[in-house]
Amino acid sequence: MTIEQYAAPETLDELTRLLSGGNALIFAGGTDVMPQTRAGARQFQPYLINASRVAGLRGISREGARIRIGALTTVTDILESNLLSEHVPVLVEAADCFASGQVRNTATLGGNLCNASPAADLAIPLLLVDAELELSSNDNGAPSRRVVPISDFFVAPGKTVLKPTEILTRVIFDAPPSGFRARFIKFGTRPALDIAVVSVGVAGATANMVFAITRVAFGAAAPTPIRGKKTEELLEGRLLVDDTILAASSAAQKDVSPISDVRGSAWYRRELVRTLTERALHDVA
């Protein structure tokens, strides 16, 4: 593929105008795009667009109950955010076991979600808080926006509902209520620079004096990061006693559809799903 144009727009308006013709490959940190294109796993397009200079898309803020994170926010920014450690420590936990210092300094939240790896670490905590993704585009000269719940965003490995003319601009969610407790566990063969063999996230809140799980999510256990709906149903409103935890970890195995690859066999991943779900539930119980 011959590249006809390279651009590094500095405003969102300029970026969405450039995208309105389609035929573009965007990069932000480039930590997925660079190795993928070098390995031939991904083709360049006639337009190569560097999104990393767009103003106003990096940063974490809170307005009332809503927390907003710009798509260009790096994993290091998340790891070092006091606002996030206070309100959603589970997102910071996921940033903490992400790649290495150098990669975290470059890798962006937007890139992690839009690359749509089934193992995308930041997707799991964001599934736990029902995050919404703001997608921006240019509709015949006018800026246009839509909001998609993260649970509807991923379609298949490497595929999302993003149209070729759209860009992810912000991730937005309600600051979890007090009494919210969550846990993210990533299983890999070593602590650093490892893509998850399986990852599990659980989150719950206290209602009527009872702490119960409301959300369960899995990474690298299905074609996309997923919610564990069967596990959630089983746990709804229930006290986290040992029997319930055991039943839930078996239910978790029905939520997933892992594949076998270099990191682990499907059988091994199913076993991990059960073990990690059990462990995560014990941790928050």
Place this chain on the structure above:
Amino acid sequence: MSLEKEIHFRVNGNLTSVEVPVTMNALAMIRDRLKLTGTKRGCEEGECGSCTILVDGVSVNACLMFAVDCDGRDLTTIEGIRTAEGLSPLQKLFVEEWAVQCGFCTPGMVMQGTYLLSQNREMSVEDIKRGIEGNLCRCTGYKKVIAAIAGALHATPRRGEEKEDS
């Protein structure tokens, strides 16, 4: 032939302009175009850290960065670390602690170490280990590398704690 683009940036303090293919990574530009071969090419996949450089003061893997994205930025490579008096305090400690065996990982280790020290934070040995988790040494010399960084941490007064000249 890939599209080329002229970019302007600072490298080790000097303003530089080069024309690079838009698909090239910053590592290839630094080594093959700028002939700054202190930055090493190891895995070219972000795994080994031997290509670590500072971009606007932040450590990154040059192999994962698009060279065109260097436009307008301030790059520091291992060649830019020495001070007017010679080797930097961290470099001297790498020598004193024998933290170098074959030396292939050393430029990356020194760059990441320099970045960690620039963060101006107290670090435990665990924090230092964590800080260099993205740098592989095949000669397994981590202990001495950690000792060198720990030594530099205590040799450099942290900002706000500089000793007063009496």
